[in-house]
Every structure is written in structure tokens, then in C-alpha cells.
Amino acid sequence: MAAAANIPHPLPPLVVEIVATRFRALGEPMRIRILDLLRDGEMTVGELAEALDTTQQNVSKHIGVLQRAAIVGRRRDGVRTPYAIIDPTVLDLCGIVCGGIRREAEGLADALGG
Amino acid sequence: MAAAANIPHPLPPLVVEIVATRFRALGEPMRIRILDLLRDGEMTVGELAEALDTTQQNVSKHIGVLQRAAIVGRRRDGVRTPYAIIDPTVLDLCGIVCGGIRREAEGLADALGG
């Protein structure tokens, strides 16, 4: 919450656009799964495609979105082109959302159990 | 980061879907602006429509998305139906994203200035 304290209000239009774009980059199951895999370390497009049981083209497309959003980056390693998470805040974001989901689920379980 | 520590890995498919849905609900400028206004307190659809210079139907549609994502809720107050943020974690999310944007902008400014 401290980070939100000194945010301008109302939000400037350009900031609104950037924020929405960043959230939209995370608003796709395939991209969440890609980031979930990249939590363990860098992977190539081919490795991701195999792990996610989809095509190389599909992974390339989705990881392109994540790269344009400056969430992941790539490097050259001989014949490989491994991708890695370069913006660690996305893990915080996912952690907050997952925590909220867990809290809701527990509240629902309590309501049903008690 | 502590919240992300005890997240299952790999993420279960259902969780992936829920996380993506929640992020997608935030991936629209108009919805970010609605939440930005609701930071100051509850507002009705009509008030939001006027403040955002759009139609009542448009606000109703977008706030329906936010409500189905359990981000906002409504109550009855006589003739009014004010909406309010019921999931305070979304403010944390926006704060993190805005902080990241600021950090990037400052880094870019330093790179150009120095």
C-alpha cells in the first residue's frame, strides 16, 4: 500500500494506458503458464512449447507479448535463445492475486463447513 | 514475495484460469479509471459515467466485469446503487505496477540525462 500512497490522482491518461497494457499482458492463461515455468529459470521457446503442449509459433507469439511488455527478456547462448523473467515485480503481482484467491477459497470453505 | 513462496508449482489449471481472468479484468483503461475513481469512495454508475465522460451503459458493462471478478461490490442506498472496491489488493497491484513504471521512467531519464 505504501507504493500506492504517492500515486497521482486522478491517474494521467498515459499512465492509465500503460497500466492497462501491463495487466492485459498477464490476462492470458498461456502467458501465466509461461511465467510460471520461467520461475524455475530460463527456458527456450521450444522447451516451453513442449512443456505446455502447444506449438512453437504459439509460444513465440505469447512470449513476444511478454517481451514487448518488458516482463521477460532473452539472451543468446550458442544455438539456444533462452528467455527469462526480467521484471521481478510480476511474481509479486501473481503472489498477491494467488493469495487473494486462497483467502476467498478458505472463506468459502469456512462458510460451507461451519 | 513472501506471498508467492507457498504457491503450488506448477500452477493448477484452474488457478491459472482464475489468475488470468483477474488480470484481464484490470487490462482495460476504462476499468482502471473506474477503480481510480472508486479509490475516493463509492460512486453510482451514473456518477461514474459523468466523471468518465461516457455512457451509462458502458460503465454498467465494465463495472459488471469488475463485479464478476469480485473486485467491486454494490449496496442499496434508497434510490442509489453505489459501487465500492471490496478487494483492497487491487490497489496493491496498481501500486506495484505504477511503481515499476516510475522506476523504468526514472531509469530512462537517467540514461538520457547522464
Next chain:
DNA sequence: CAACTCTACAACCGATTGGTGGTTTAGACT
């Protein structure tokens, strides 16, 4: 009851998006 206010719903249109198949580029090796 009737008129009014506020909100939700449905249909439509244009634009965007996810996924696929095919092709092309860029390196690494012989």
C-alpha cells in the same frame, strides 16, 4: 396507478486477439 429515475440486458458493429499452418531468417556445424 402513473410518471420518473436509475440500472441492467440484448443486439449489433468494428477492431482486436488467440491459435494454426506455412514460410523465412539467423546461427552452428560439417
Next chain:
DNA sequence: AGTCTAAACCACCAATCGGTTGTAGAGTTG
């Protein structure tokens, strides 16, 4: 040079989405 592999680019299709218009429902006030 030629070949192989990995990754990106391209065009396409079906589905979804944002915004608009028109309408219907729910509640209040006379």
C-alpha cells in the same frame, strides 16, 4: 557452400471484446 535446427514472421480464421443504440426491469415519488 550446404545442411540442420531454432525462432520469428506472415496470412488467415474463429472467437472475443469495447462501444453504441434501444429497450426492459426495479424501485421511488407523486
